[in-house]
Amino acid sequence: MDFTHTEERRMLADSLRRTLERGADWGDLAELGVLGALFTEDEGGFGGHGYDIAVVFEELGRAGCNLPVLDAGLAGGMLADAGRADLVERLIAGDLKATLAYGEPGLRYDLGPIRTAANGGTVSGHKSFVTNADEAGLLVVTALEDGVVKVFGVDPRGPGVTMMTTPALMGGTISEVTLDRAPAEALGPAETLESRLAAATLAVCADAIGTMDTVRDMTLDYLRTRKQFGVPIGKFQALQHRMADVAIEIEMARSAVINLSGHLDQAAPTRDRHVSAAKSLIGRTAHLVAEEAIQMHGGIAMTEEYALAPLARRLTAADSRLGDEDWHLARFIRLSA
Amino acid sequence: MDLTFTPEENAFRDEVRAFLRDRLPADIAAKVAAHTALSKADYDTWHSLLNEKGWLAGAWPRKFGGQEWSAVQKHIFEEETAAAHAPRTVPFGVAMLAPVLQAFGSKAQQDYYLPRILSGEDWWCQGYSEPGAGSDLASLKTRAVREGDHYVVNGQKTWTTLGQYADKIFCLVRTSTEGKPQEGISFLLIDMNTPGIEVRPIILIDGVHEVNEVWFTDVKVPVENLVGEENKGWTYAKYLLTHERTGIAGVGYAQAGLDSLKRIARAELQHGRPLIEDPLFAARLARIEIDLMAMATFNLRTVAGADAGAAPGAESSMLKVKGTVIRQTINALALRAIGPWAMPFVAEGLEDSNLYHPGPDYAAKASNVYLNNRKISIYGGSNEVQRGIITKAILGL
Numbered sequence: 001m002d003f004t005h006t007e008e009r010r011m012l013a014d015s016l017r018r019t020l021e022r023g024a025d026w027g028d029l030a031e032l033g034v035l036g037a038l039f040t041e042d043e044g045g046f047g048g049h050g051y052d053i054a055v056v057f058e059e060l061g062r063a064g065c066n067l068p069v070l071d072a073g074l075a076g077g078m079l080a081d082a083g084r085a086d087l088v089e090r091l092i093a094g095d096l097k098a099t100l101a102y103g104e105p106g107l108r109y110d111l112g113p114i115r116t117a118a119n120g121g122t123v124s125g126h127k128s129f130v131t132n133a134d135e136a137g138l139l140v141v142t143a144l145e146d147g148v149v150k151v152f153g154v155d156p157r158g159p160g161v162t163m164m165t166t167p168a169l170m171g172g173t174i175s176e177v178t179l180d181r182a183p184a185e186a187l188g189p190a191e192t193l194e195s196r197l198a199a200a201t202l203a204v205c206a207d208a209i210g211t212m213d214t215v216r217d218m219t220l221d222y223l224r225t226r227k228q229f230g231v232p233i234g235k236f237q238a239l240q241h242r243m244a245d246v247a248i249e250i251e252m253a254r255s256a257v258i259n260l261s262g263h264l265d266q267a268a269p270t271r272d273r274h275v276s277a278a279k280s281l282i283g284r285t286a287h288l289v290a291e292e293a294i295q296m297h298g299g300i301a302m303t304e305e306y307a308l309a310p311l312a313r314r315l316t317a318a319d320s321r322l323g324d325e326d327w328h329l330a331r332f333i334r335l336s337a
Numbered sequence: 338m339d340l341t342f343t344p345e346e347n348a349f350r351d352e353v354r355a356f357l358r359d360r361l362p363a364d365i366a367a368k369v370a371a372h373t374a375l376s377k378a379d380y381d382t383w384h385s386l387l388n389e390k391g392w393l394a395g396a397w398p399r400k401f402g403g404q405e406w407s408a409v410q411k412h413i414f415e416e417e418t419a420a421a422h423a424p425r426t427v428p429f430g431v432a433m434l435a436p437v438l439q440a441f442g443s444k445a446q447q448d449y450y451l452p453r454i455l456s457g458e459d460w461w462c463q464g465y466s467e468p469g470a471g472s473d474l475a476s477l478k479t480r481a482v483r484e485g486d487h488y489v490v491n492g493q494k495t496w497t498t499l500g501q502y503a504d505k506i507f508c509l510v511r512t513s514t515e516g517k518p519q520e521g522i523s524f525l526l527i528d529m530n531t532p533g534i535e536v537r538p539i540i541l542i543d544g545v546h547e548v549n550e551v552w553f554t555d556v557k558v559p560v561e562n563l564v565g566e567e568n569k570g571w572t573y574a575k576y577l578l579t580h581e582r583t584g585i586a587g588v589g590y591a592q593a594g595l596d597s598l599k600r601i602a603r604a605e606l607q608h609g610r611p612l613i614e615d616p617l618f619a620a621r622l623a624r625i626e627i628d629l630m631a632m633a634t635f636n637l638r639t640v641a642g643a644d645a646g647a648a649p650g651a652e653s654s655m656l657k658v659k660g661t662v663i664r665q666t667i668n669a670l671a672l673r674a675i676g677p678w679a680m681p682f683v684a685e686g687l688e689d690s691n692l693y694h695p696g697p698d699y700a701a702k703a704s705n706v707y708l709n710n711r712k713i714s715i716y717g718g719s720n721e722v723q724r725g726i727i728t729k730a731i732l733g734l
Contacts, residue, residue: 103677105696106606108605108606108607108676108677109676109677110607110608128677128695128696129677129680164693164695166681166682166683166693166694166695167681167682167683167684168680168681168682169679169680169681169682169704170680174680174681176695176696227469228471228472228473228476229472229473229476236721238721238724238725239721287669291665291711294542294711294715295711295714295715295719295720298471298472298715298719299466299471299495299496299712299715299716301542301711302541302542302711302712302715303539303540303541303542304540304541304542304544304684305539305540309542312542312708313542313682313704313708316672316679316704316707316708317679317680317682319673320672320676320677320679320680321677321680324673324676325673326615326617326618326621326673327607329617330615330617
């Protein structure tokens, strides 16, 4: 047993943390190798395993970074599976931003049955919850062709593409994308979608762990410095015990994510059982940490001006992304039967 | 034991329902149902409709033009208005300041201010909390120094709800630093148009402008604006906090929230079936409904106790803790029910219903409401402060 990360991963995490503290842009992340760490050597990267994904997203969550790294990993993964090494290379270099459009209205967290259909070099349909599509140069779209779900490349600024974009609860943007005979390049079958979403779910979980660490530290700072009744409020045992419970639950969540990281490369049933175990637990803990942090801070945490606000929203959104606590609980039960 | 309302109480409920059906403007109710922020004009319209009926001051004593509603009547009114999506009655003038003036104000203050509260001429806001005085309210530092026939006020108040609409503010100010902190506080009425007052918006986590900071720089306040005696303000403030306790559990809001949650769960599909049929979700829904049923009875026990003349007790702290947690749980379930529609987040949207939000209407504000209502376990004496009261006053620990 060894619960320490490799030297390479530790170095990547450290330099990513320092870069994010300075305020990083997309080029900085590419240069640092953050995007390359999401892909295996075969795919043109130098990572791509569970622990690589975990260290990267933990740092992004810790910093509250809104750059579309998850989208790059998810869309890029599908491009790699389609044998498009050329596009993956541009993505890793930071020259191309891509996002995956797979969700549809009415499906909640299910992957299907989808209705978007391909016909004669075009796709038509409605894609929901597409993250950071407004700044993407390529939409990777799932659509039915001859009764099979396949993956297509669509130019988000091309004809037949309409986007309605709003800010996203976790940061960044989220779009409803309407495709009306949008020209599309066939990329291949979508049979690896579940395994790529498993990796993306690990990313959301690890991101939440990093965010929880920051939120815990902010709350601890506040408990030490905020005085009421003549003493720091952290001297009140009622708050001490609640803070201790939060710390315990974060370590539980971290352990679940480590467990998932180590099983991400396993065959589907084992992998997905760990995906759902971790995501269900993360969903529960993310709400707890956000709610307790706000409550223990008091009114100041209700304000947009205080730095906790976007982090609390990010934790809230973590449960609503890629399957919530209950959706994964039910899936875990099915997979354990 | 008798769990039924009297015929008179049922008749009152029917009258409230009829009034709401006939007089509550549909556009205002639609805004409340959609969690869209109300304008000052919306509140003024609703207040004047209530005032015409004599119900704005329903809880006031008859000698001040009220109806002397019993606690049960107040409860029925709150329950029915919440169910009909009527705006809440803005409490600062009618329900908070007025009882203090009626109990401790001078005849001149009563004659001048009370009619203006009912007519809507004066919109009041509350100047209690300060950046350094939240749960520990008695540590407040805003100073009022007597100079001839006026006080000069300097300091800062915060969390001033709807202060952007206010004509006047009632403030707790420090007039003495001797003795215990509670002993040097006075209760002062201040015109918001006085030179030296600045209102600065605070934007909340859900993007709304609901509360404000109010800054006082050498603000001159006539001495006749002091309520009661100097340095007795803490007594009046505590009276104010214990006076309105029938609504503290928020049962009406919780019931309206639960009804709305069930509508969402019937409309939202999971694996092609209504979410309300999902065993995990159904269990969560049932658990909170069971809690709310018990809560409603707990609340009625307290309400009936108040009508029977029981002294205000720490059970209102129990109602506050449990009532806020139940409402927050319902908000969290609404967030869960809309699934991924929780992710689009239109933060500046509450005051502009034209802003685009994708997905079903019922999903538009669920995350905003969930985030905004984290405040209810913080304000009005945080749930930690309430537990402290329960520990001491009921449990004797």
